[in-house]
Amino acid sequence: MIPIGSHPVWHPVMETLAYASGFAVYRWQRARQGDIVDEPQRWTVLAAAAVGALVGSRALGVAEHWPTVQQAWQAGRLWELLLSPGGKTIVGGLLGGWLAVELVKKLSGIKRRTGDLFALPLCVGIAVGRVGCLLAGLADDTYGKPTALPWAVNLGDGIGRHPVQVYEILFLIALGFLVSVKARLPEGARFRIFMGGYLAWRLAIDFLKPQPLIDGLNLIQWSCVAGILLLVLDEIRLWKGIHARAAG
Amino acid sequence: MRERLVDRIPFAKIMLVLAAALILSLGSCGLSFYFASAPLRDASSALALIGLVGFLGSLAGLVLTCLAWVILAIVGASGQKVSQPQNLFDKEDDTKHDKDK
Numbered sequence: 001m002i003p004i005g006s007h008p009v010w011h012p013v014m015e016t017l018a019y020a021s022g023f024a025v026y027r028w029q030r031a032r033q034g035d036i037v038d039e040p041q042r043w044t045v046l047a048a049a050a051v052g053a054l055v056g057s058r059a060l061g062v063a064e065h066w067p068t069v070q071q072a073w074q075a076g077r078l079w080e081l082l083l084s085p086g087g088k089t090i091v092g093g094l095l096g097g098w099l100a101v102e103l104v105k106k107l108s109g110i111k112r113r114t115g116d117l118f119a120l121p122l123c124v125g126i127a128v129g130r131v132g133c134l135l136a137g138l139a140d141d142t143y144g145k146p147t148a149l150p151w152a153v154n155l156g157d158g159i160g161r162h163p164v165q166v167y168e169i170l171f172l173i174a175l176g177f178l179v180s181v182k183a184r185l186p187e188g189a190r191f192r193i194f195m196g197g198y199l200a201w202r203l204a205i206d207f208l209k210p211q212p213l214i215d216g217l218n219l220i221q222w223s224c225v226a227g228i229l230l231l232v233l234d235e236i237r238l239w240k241g242i243h244a245r246a247a248g
Numbered sequence: 249m250r251e252r253l254v255d256r257i258p259f260a261k262i263m264l265v266l267a268a269a270l271i272l273s274l275g276s277c278g279l280s281f282y283f284a285s286a287p288l289r290d291a292s293s294a295l296a297l298i299g300l301v302g303f304l305g306s307l308a309g310l311v312l313t314c315l316a317w318v319i320l321a322i323v324g325a326s327g328q329k330v331s332q333p334q335n336l337f338d339k340e341d342d343t344k345h346d347k348d349k
Contacts, residue, residue, distance in 0.1 A: 012272065019268055043260035050267035051310070058274065088274065 001160040002153045006137020014132025022125025029117055036112045036187065045114045048104035049097040056096015057088035064089065064141075064211075064219050087141070090126055091202055091220050094195065095227050115191025122194060123176035127169045134165035144208045162208045171201050196231050199224040254320040259313060266310040273302030 035042055062069055101114065133142040137155040144162030146152075152160030175197050179190045203217075203224040211218035217225070 016272055019271070040255075040260070043258070043264070047260040047263040047267070050264045050271075051314075054267050054271050057271075088271065 002151065002163075004134060004137060004153050004155055006135055006139070006155050008136045008139035010135035011132045011140055014135065015129055018125045018129035018132070021128050022121040025124045026117060026121040029120060033117070035117065037110060037114055041108070041110055042114070044104060044108060045101055045110070048100045049118070052100020052103075053093035053097035056099070057090070057093030059096070060089040060092025060219065060223060061087050089220060089223075090129070091199070091223050091227070094122070094198065095223060098195065098227075113188025113191070115188055115195075119179040119190040119194040120176055122198075123172045123179065126198075127172040127176075130165040130168050130172075134163065141211075142209065145210050164205055164208050167205060167208075168201070171205075172198075175201075192231060192235070196228065199227045199231070203228070252320075252324040254317070254324040257316075257320070259317040259320075262313050263310060263317070266306045266313060269302060269306035270310060273299050273306055 030042075037045070098115075105111075105114070130142075133140045134153075137143070138157060142165060143155055144164035146159050147162050148160060149162070151163060151166075153163045153166075154160060175194060178197070179194050203221050206218055206221050206224075209218070211220070214222065
């Protein structure tokens, strides 16, 4: 069993580093590859992504703690719902950010697929953030189920657990290489690979987390299912468009 | 041509910064809730205050910036339509008129 000297203060520290590193990678990538949209449009997309991610991550984070929310609501302690319970969820942030960008693109008439530049920065940002989740230990709700495997981690309670955060970091490194492959891919493909890959990963890895289940899956897994369905529908719509253009 | 107010103010950048501040302050508020039950009460109250000020400030800023952006975009769009120069006579009519001469 590997002991982890966990403390919750690591979470906001690493979270800040995650945003900073993700943004740095985005800027480096944009400077190296260029952009398919002009600067004001890119900033609009970035702002939509940030606000959508904020709302989505918090909404799913609160929804995960629904009984506590109900109690606070019934007791009239509504202000508590702003700050507590629960934190933010990555899946909620990704889905919220994606939907917000699509909405803003529709409103402002941006037709290009703008997500490719976000794929690698998201891999880097989430991986850095997951270090914070691991070091925050049991105070963070992302720890794994007990296991007797030799690489089990002890987060302070003396129980060996799956280091699910480390599994995810390793997966994100692989996904990061995949989305930065130099092959010529259609516009938006890298982002769709990232989203599909990450949502499928979370759908699988969350079986190793002790979370309350609804019909066999936890709330984050159900959100992953919804996100994958949206991606599939988007892919079908794209193929239909390509075939219609080819036929026309 | 004079640039519109909505184009001069970097609303997207402001919103991005405020959203990041809100996300981070939300994290520190959660942390202070945790510390409240630990022996670090003094540190937790200072952190809670900073977190709360950051949270309320960035939340209010985000809402106000969003409102200002939408209002100025609407006003700017309608103002642009009104201030467009109007052609009193069609070019076709002008040429026709010239031919008649």
